[in-house]
Amino acid sequence: MSIATIEDGKIALIHYTLTNKGGDVLDSSQGHPPLPYLHGAGNIVPGLEAGLAGLEVGALKTVEVAPADGYGERVGPGAQEVSRDQFPEGADLQVGMGFQAEGGDGEMMMLYISKIEGEVVWVDINHPLAGETLIFEIEVAGVREATDEEVAHGHPHGIDGNEDHGHHHEHEHDENCNHDN
Numbered sequence: 495m496s497i498a499t500i501e502d503g504k505i506a507l508i509h510y511t512l513t514n515k516g517g518d519v520l521d522s523s524q525g526h527p528p529l530p531y532l533h534g535a536g537n538i539v540p541g542l543e544a545g546l547a548g549l550e551v552g553a554l555k556t557v558e559v560a561p562a563d564g565y566g567e568r569v570g571p572g573a574q575e576v577s578r579d580q581f582p583e584g585a586d587l588q589v590g591m592g593f594q595a596e597g598g599d600g601e602m603m604m605l606y607i608s609k610i611e612g613e614v615v616w617v618d619i620n621h622p623l624a625g626e627t628l629i630f631e632i633e634v635a636g637v638r639e640a641t642d643e644e645v646a647h648g649h650p651h652g653i654d655g656n657e658d659h660g661h662h663h664e665h666e667h668d669e670n671c672n673h674d675n
């Protein structure tokens with residue numbers, strides 16, 4: 495019997511703890527099921543994906559990801575003020591939340607909330623982890639074949655690939671494909 499390894503087109507299941515260079519825990523899967531992702535489909539930051547290639551089930555590894563291979567270097571003018579009334583009424587706005595907005599040229603772009611002060615919301619084009627060196631402590635919990643549907647959509651449909659999210663896709667994958675992953 496061959497040992498399952500992480501490679502393109504397979505679903506990898508990982509437990510992780512993400513810290514910054516200062517050792518602050520930024521995110522973790524502790525107490526939760528492992529994170530499934532489709533290797534080679536860009537579901538996770540490029541530096542982490544590259545660092546996981548070829549690992550076997552049960553492997554433990556520390557992967558350090560430079561900003562260029564994570565969420566990028568910080569760019570642009572920094573955070574900008576926006577009036578809270580520019581957001582949908584009753585929206586539960588939180589620091590770190592990302593959303594799409596239409597730029598002055600009509601093009602859609604991602605913005606992230608960096609600060610909220612009363613009726614002023616500070617938004618930035620940079621992901622909150624842009625410019626950060628990311629350190630992932632990884633345990634490979636599993637590797638499995640991706641289903642045809644997962645490959646077509648470019649992401650996993652749960653840990654075992656058989657989870658029913660209340661709908662079935664009969665379309666080519668697009669940016670509106672929404673799963674609870």
